[in-house]
Amino acid sequence: MKLKFSLKYLLLTLFIFLIEVSIATILKDIFFVRAYLGDVIVVMLLYTFVKSFVEVNDQKLILGILLFSFLIEFAQYFNIAERLGFRRGSLMYIVIGNSFSWIDILCYAVGCLFLYIFVKMARTEASNS
Template identity: 75%
Template sequence: MSLKFNLKYVILTILLFLTEVLIATVLKDIFFVRAYLGDVIVVILLYTFVKSFIAVNNEKLILAIFIFSCMIEIAQYFNIAEKLGFQRGSLMYVVIGNSFSWIDITCYAIGCLLLYVIIKLNSLNRK
């Protein structure tokens, strides 16, 4: 693992972040998109953000992101946002979340699996 700026991943991070904002604001009434697609995309967003600045093993990073996402989801079970004093509707309250869901964990797993497949296919194409 080493520090390394990667413009390609910075651009992907910005595009994915804008997609998440679009989902949260404009597409929020489309149930499938808001409830599932946003959670699949968020792990990919985390991946591209880390890869923007750090050269790290892809598989280890994907696993770390999945574990991190599960930890956040478990923290939601214990209402961590409220216990930390964040007000309902505040940015941090929304970022941390407020309700535990096995479906969210499934979406995180799907996003991580999708990342893994894309990386493997990309490495096969380079050979």
């Protein structure tokens, strides 16, 4: 792992972030999108954010993001945002989350699986070119 800036991944991060903001604000009333798609996409946001600044093994990064996502979700079970003193409705309270869900765990896993498949296909395509 080494530090290496990537404008491509930073722009992807900004694009995915705007999608997440849209899901949280504009598309919030569409249940499937708000409840599931946002959690699938957030792991991709984390992936592109890390790749914006660090050159790292893709498989290890995806596994690390999956484990991190699980850790955050399980921390929600123990009301970690409240225990850390974040007020309900504050940015950090929203970012950390406040309710544990097995469906969220599944969404993170699906997002990481999609990410893994996409990265593997992109790598295969690049090596065939």
